[in-house]
Amino acid sequence: MIDLQNVGKIYHANGKKVAALDDLSLRIEKGEFVVIRGPSGSGKTTLLLTIGAMLKPDSGEVAVAGENIYSLKGGERAKFRAANIGFVFQMFHLLPYLTVWENIMVPALENQKSEAHEILEDLGLAERAHHKPFALSAGERQRTAVARALINHPKVILADEPTGNLDPENASDVIEHLAGFHAQGGTVVVVTHSEQADVYATRIIRMRKGKINV
């Protein structure tokens, strides 16, 4: 499902080179629920964005769903991302001027109104459909982000600290929704410090200095 071969990514900061990914190889099978842990600056988010076709590595190859994603042109990669990958971020990243409903429909590839209604019902957001993000609680915002990630029936959901800004109850709620997607055959990769996701994890990966600690 996800195959990284000798992937390297170097950032330049204050004249110094920092290897965010250091010759990293990783294979994640379809239907896995992978939790990635590691200290700050260990390369977790870089790894997630690299898998998500958002950050081209300096070296190595990345294949998702059998597609060498960085050999695709910009427009094709964007289409691939929309069809195959769902993102959930710590800061929710909802568009502030759109309602819950509109935020969910932003990435929709087709007319998916009935599915959007179902997802809203499942995530307990039906009542909040016409509210803007500022009027929502943190938990509702993150559930909106999860709904947005689910709208195109992606093959993979990539979640970067999805519970980082939530209280334990809401955090648990969001993890359960990700687990629900996993239970239906989806692949989940979560970067998190929290141990709530461990219950559902098929694998826990620890990172340090751009490498996977075995």
Next chain:
Amino acid sequence: MVLLVIKEILHRKINFLLGVLAIIMAVALFIAFFTSSEASKRETIRLTRDMGFNLRIIPKSTDMNDFWVTGFSKTTMPEKYVLRFKKFKNFSYAHLTATLHKQVTWRDKKIILTGISPEIEPSGKKKSPMIFSIQPGTVYLGYEVAKASHLKKGDVIDLFGKKLSVAKTLSENGSDDDIRVFAPLAEVQDILHEKGRINEIKALECLCLMNGQNDPLKIVRQQLTQVLPEAKVILNQTIAVARERQRKMFENYFALLLPFVVLVCAAWVGTLAMMNVRERKQEIGILRALGYSAGKITVLFLSKALLIGILGAVLGFIIGTALSLKFGPEVFKVTAKLIKPNYGLLIWSLIAAPLFTALASFIPAMIAVSTDPALTLRED
């Protein structure tokens, strides 16, 4: 896509309104100036026409001392000379009329007998006649002539053996026209035994030269040399010329001001677009994560710029027209009724303003799409 553009505009109203304001200012200034200037030009043309001919083409050998003392040339030239103007295009001469003038004594008074031919126009020009057309067998009497002889319309006079009917008595003009008897050219040539001869071609400088030349006389003389080297031309310096020069002066000021305004507005719109990009950096990252291509994001930014341009063009046209109606008469010394909305300018504004805003927003839009979305999202 449309929803995203509209909602973002409503969310960041100030940014949008400031952009529209910049375009309104630029378009309104242009429309106000252009509309008033056109009205001023129309008024100058009308005024020039009302004042009569301002070009006098006379035989080259005319003694100018005699000419200015008597008011006409004592030398004659062939009437057919006037026909030469017909074949010339893009000429600055208009309303050409062959005339024959001579001082005569009639009913114990010195008068000027003037023969007038129908007007002709150089090739490509179609204008309504500027002077009266005198029917054969009739005359028009100047004010003093009619008054001194107690003549009125319908009377029949004997003009050196020719019986002619008074078709009109002219009102007081305050010039030597008051002591003239106007008759068809052929009749006057017959009376003065000057068959086929004239001593002056009257014409109107069509203001084509005044639009772009500092010395119209030099140009009309050059043009005359091409057509009629046997003649010379005199240009009456009129109030209309002074008005036209004043209009030119405003045009020159405007020509200096316009690039400055355009540059300021471009910088203004560009800066606002750049601020918008900075503010939306994270949003761009999100949209990229959600599968929006660089092209789609460029369209989002350029759509907003186009909307600013379209709205600015429409409002700028309305405000500019209103400003020209309000202040144009004072600045350009024209009557308010001459200032009319020029809807052709609205179409031009609707093309130019969105193009301008799109160009001014192009660099910020390019920065928006080239911003590494991962970098923005990773910073969180």
